[in-house]
Amino acid sequence: MKRVIPILMAGLVILMMVHGSTPAKNGETAEELFFAANNDYKEVRYDDAVAGYRTLIDRGYESGHLYYNLGNAALKLANLGEAILAYERARLFIPRDDDLAFNLAYARDRTRDAVSNEGGFAPVEMLGLGSVTLFEVFVVFTVVNILLFGILCIRLFTRREWTYYALIIAAILMITTTSAAALTWYANIYDDRAVVLTEEIAVRAGPDADDTVLFRLHEGTIVHTEQQESGWVLIHLSDEKRGWTEAADVARIR
Amino acid sequence: MKKYLCLFVVMGCLCTAIPGSAADVGVTINLDRREATTADTVRLEVSVSDTRSGVRPHLAGMDAFTVTEGGRSTRVEIVNGAMSEGITYTYFLQPKKTGHFTIGPATVTANGRTVESKTVSLDVADAAASGTPEDLIFFEAEIADADVYVDEQTILTLKLYRRVTVGELSLSFPDMEYLNYAQIRQSREYMATRGGKEYRVLDVAYALTSSRAGTYEITPISMKMIVLQQSRSPFDEFFFSTRSGRPYVATANAVKLTVHALPDKEKPAGFTGLVGQFVMEAQLEPKTVSAGESATLTLVIEGRGNANRIPDMAAPEIDGVRAYADQPVLETMRDEKGAGGRKTMKWALVPETAGRYELPGCELIFFDPNREEYVTVMTPHMVLLALPGADKGTRTQAASGGNASVETLRKKAVRQIGEDILPLHTAASGLVVPLRSLTRGWRLWTAVFGPAIAYLLCLVGVTLRRKSPERLSKVRTRNAPKVLARKTRAPETGPVSLIDAFTEYLNDRFGISLGTVTVNDVELVLTRQGVRAETVAEVRSIVHRLEEAVYAGGEKTQDTLARTLRDVVARIEKDIR
Numbered sequence: 024m025k026r027v028i029p030i031l032m033a034g035l036v037i038l039m040m041v042h043g044s045t046p047a048k049n050g051e052t053a054e055e056l057f058f059a060a061n062n063d064y065k066e067v068r069y070d071d072a073v074a075g076y077r078t079l080i081d082r083g084y085e086s087g088h089l090y091y092n093l094g095n096a097a098l099k100l101a102n103l104g105e106a107i108l109a110y111e112r113a114r115l116f117i118p119r120d121d122d123l124a125f126n127l128a129y130a131r132d133r134t135r136d137a138v139s140n141e142g143g144f145a146p147v148e149m150l151g152l153g154s155v156t157l158f159e160v161f162v163v164f165t166v167v168n169i170l171l172f173g174i175l176c177i178r179l180f181t182r183r184e185w186t187y188y189a190l191i192i193a194a195i196l197m198i199t200t201t202s203a204a205a206l207t208w209y210a211n212i213y214d215d216r217a218v219v220l221t222e223e224i225a226v227r228a229g230p231d232a233d234d235t236v237l238f239r240l241h242e243g244t245i246v247h248t249e250q251q252e253s254g255w256v257l258i259h260l261s262d263e264k265r266g267w268t269e270a271a272d273v274a275r276i277r
Numbered sequence: 278m279k280k281y282l283c284l285f286v287v288m289g290c291l292c293t294a295i296p297g298s299a300a301d302v303g304v305t306i307n308l309d310r311r312e313a314t315t316a317d318t319v320r321l322e323v324s325v326s327d328t329r330s331g332v333r334p335h336l337a338g339m340d341a342f343t344v345t346e347g348g349r350s351t352r353v354e355i356v357n358g359a360m361s362e363g364i365t366y367t368y369f370l371q372p373k374k375t376g377h378f379t380i381g382p383a384t385v386t387a388n389g390r391t392v393e394s395k396t397v398s399l400d401v402a403d404a405a406a407s408g409t410p411e412d413l414i415f416f417e418a419e420i421a422d423a424d425v426y427v428d429e430q431t432i433l434t435l436k437l438y439r440r441v442t443v444g445e446l447s448l449s450f451p452d453m454e455y456l457n458y459a460q461i462r463q464s465r466e467y468m469a470t471r472g473g474k475e476y477r478v479l480d481v482a483y484a485l486t487s488s489r490a491g492t493y494e495i496t497p498i499s500m501k502m503i504v505l506q507q508s509r510s511p512f513d514e515f516f517f518s519t520r521s522g523r524p525y526v527a528t529a530n531a532v533k534l535t536v537h538a539l540p541d542k543e544k545p546a547g548f549t550g551l552v553g554q555f556v557m558e559a560q561l562e563p564k565t566v567s568a569g570e571s572a573t574l575t576l577v578i579e580g581r582g583n584a585n586r587i588p589d590m591a592a593p594e595i596d597g598v599r600a601y602a603d604q605p606v607l608e609t610m611r612d613e614k615g616a617g618g619r620k621t622m623k624w625a626l627v628p629e630t631a632g633r634y635e636l637p638g639c640e641l642i643f644f645d646p647n648r649e650e651y652v653t654v655m656t657p658h659m660v661l662l663a664l665p666g667a668d669k670g671t672r673t674q675a676a677s678g679g680n681a682s683v684e685t686l687r688k689k690a691v692r693q694i695g696e697d698i699l700p701l702h703t704a705a706s707g708l709v710v711p712l713r714s715l716t717r718g719w720r721l722w723t724a725v726f727g728p729a730i731a732y733l734l735c736l737v738g739v740t741l742r743r744k745s746p747e748r749l750s751k752v753r754t755r756n757a758p759k760v761l762a763r764k765t766r767a768p769e770t771g772p773v774s775l776i777d778a779f780t781e782y783l784n785d786r787f788g789i790s791l792g793t794v795t796v797n798d799v800e801l802v803l804t805r806q807g808v809r810a811e812t813v814a815e816v817r818s819i820v821h822r823l824e825e826a827v828y829a830g831g832e833k834t835q836d837t838l839a840r841t842l843r844d845v846v847a848r849i850e851k852d853i854r
Contacts, residue, residue, distance in 0.1 A: 053708050054705045054708065057705060057708055058703075058705070061701050061703050064701055065701075079708070084708050086708050086709065088702035088704070088708070089708060091701075091702055092701045092702060095698055095700075095701055098698055099698075122699040122700075122702070125698070125699050126698040126699055129696070129697075129698050130698075157716060158716055161716050161721075161724070164724075165724040165725075168724065168725070168728045168729075169728045171728070172728035172729055172731060172732040173728070175732050176731070176732050176735045179735055179736060179739045180739070
């Protein structure tokens with residue numbers, strides 16, 4: 024019994040990891056599509072490259088590098104909004120990538136509206152959790168979770184002194200990682216940021232084309248969305264300017 | 278009665294103390310001699326009688342004399358009950374010239390009434406002609422160079438020759454615009470012989486400068502003093518041992534000074550009016566520093582002349598070197614040769630980057646009266662070597678061959694000349710997000726709750742296992758000796774309790790269910806369990822003794838039986854193992 028339980032728990036983790044691997048796809052493999060899109064980009068067929076990357080995304084592939092490449096291709100096509108959207112999505116997966124940081128800054132420099140583009144969940148940014156992904160936090164949480172309950176299981180059979188100290192350390196780690204995971208999770212779930220995709224949008228007082236135009240925004244600007252109805256979305260900026268715009272003109276990052 | 282008498286006396290005294298009326302005021306003047314020379318000092322006393330108020334007399338006929346006040350004294354006299362009072366003013370008159378002079382009258386105005394004194398006459402003869410020895414005291418002025426340039430200094434030496442004792446010396450110069458006197462040394466005294474006579478000489482020296490061209494006659498330079506005279510009265514000598522003093526003013530000979538303007542020809546543009554002889558030295562310390570650290574450039578200008586006109590030099594302007602100036606320090610100096618000074622200027626030089634910096638020389642222009650030309654002096658060029666240090670962004674390359682010269686490469690800020698995004702990420706692994714599946718679906722819940730559930734399962738399993746009959750039987754078997762030991766150590770344990778405890782031990786230890794232990798049962802059970810025959814015999818013995826104690830009331834103490842029983846059980850445990 025002492026040997027069976029750790030083996031079972033390790034098997035559980037391995038099983039979950041194996042199930043997370045890339046599934047087989049129809050026709051061209053994902054890798055082939057990815058290389059083809061990259062090749063299109065190199066041969067200055069940016070439209071084709073964008074289409075290739077989008078195909079992969081439509082097929083369910085999501086990764087930081089895929090979004091990063093899509094952002095590059097969109098930027099080459101002067102689609103600033105789509106590029107920033109792709110870069111911001113890439114940040115969810117590879118937040119510490121230097122190339123991404125450079126290209127995103129490059130794209131942000133070309134936006135026309137002087138609004139704050141950060142707008143993330145404040146506690147997450149303050150605790151430095153903005154530089155880690157939800158997956159990374161969750162992996163750490165899982166490891167600590169297994170560690171904690173593993174030690175508890177060991178203590179069912181032996182009460183040696185080291186198990187006591189190991190339990191305390193594991194409990195502290197558990198509290199920390201659980202808090203970090205909860206914050207990161209919350210930041211993901213309630214991230215309401217969206218990117219303006221069209222060259223210029225009019226933000227109106229109500230969800231109707233006849234309503235008064237309150238202000239105008241331009242491609243690439245990041246706004247916060249509140250609610251959506253009848254093809255219109257209520258947005259606000261960091262400085263609390265609020266208004267309605269057509270939902271098709273903006274795209275949520277998450 | 279006595280009270281009234283005293284009051285009357287006091288009132289009387291007060292009345293007599295009231296000053297006399299103005300009608301009684303009188304003025305008299307008195308000279309201590311009627312004949313004098315230009316070298317003499319005549320004492321004049323003006324007595325104002327019947328007053329103690331501060332009425333000052335006005336003296337006429339004083340134009341020909343140098344008048345020095347000698348103080349005043351108040352006088353009160355009571356003669357035969359009559360009181361008189363007055364003030365005596367003393368003046369010392371020194372004739373300025375020869376001739377017959379009328380001194381007075383002295384005029385006093387009191388209570389609207391003016392009272393005049395009589396006049397007195399004084400004949401003044403030339404001191405030399407009259408044979409009166411002016412050579413008792415005389416004053417000389419001499420100038421080192423009477424032909425100078427503007428702001429050039431020349432030495433004016435003043436010597437007071439005297440054969441009498443003097444005191445309270447006070448020197449005064451004529452108030453002449455553009456001339457400036459500066460004492461260059463302390464006065465000194467020595468003995469000198471003039472005309473075969475020995476004099477005590479007081480010698481002072483001044484640096485004389487003029488700020489404007491022209492010809493100056495410097496006169497009068499005078500020295501006031503009190504000439505002390507030994508009292509001729511043996512009575513005064515004995516009782517007061519005092520000396521009487523008369524003021525005296527010695528006037529020096531006139532001195533001519535010709536001052537030339539500085540030549541306009543070839544006057545350099547940077548000339549600041551500095552006249553004299555000056556030298557300039559520069560020092561850089563250290564000559565090699567790390568970038569960001571400071572070296573000190575010290576510039577010293579020193580010389581004789583109008584040092585107060587030494588200019589403040591500008592900080593050296595060098596690209597890449599910041600200069601911080603200290604407050605310049607000017608020290609003046611005076612000696613036999615005249616006045617001068619030393620000005621020290623310092624700058625902290627901080628090279629911003631590593632490199633070799635040329636410090637330009639500093640230029641000083643002054644007019645040298647000796648050479649009668651403008652002189653320009655320069656400090657040599659210096660080199661400040663800054664090594665990489667505080668500034669990590671710099672690099673220095675030393676020239677090979679042991680040469681002291683160092684070639685440096687100064688880095689420049691990187692200038693961006695183009696803009697573009699960085700390239701694609703092409704690795705196939707970029708499609709996969711490691712462990713991402715952990716955050717989705719059943720894997721998520723498994724990761725969150727799986728360990729807890731596994732632990733709960735373990736907990737339940739362990740708990741159930743602990744409560745199974747087999748487990749309990751094993752526990753009882755393991756704990757049987759301990760239970761027996763505990764029960765046999767309880768106080769007031771009787772033989773019956775000991776037999777019961779032993780019976781329970783056997784049941785728990787060997788998984789049997791004996792009701793009451795007998796010698797034969799014990800022997801049978803222990804032999805089956807492999808207990809040695811000797812131990813079995815001892816068990817038989819202890820059981821037998823217990824039975825005897827129960828049924829026959831044996832003499833053995835219960836403690837002894839209990840201890841023996843525990844020992845026997847210990848041997849059983851040892852044999853079984």
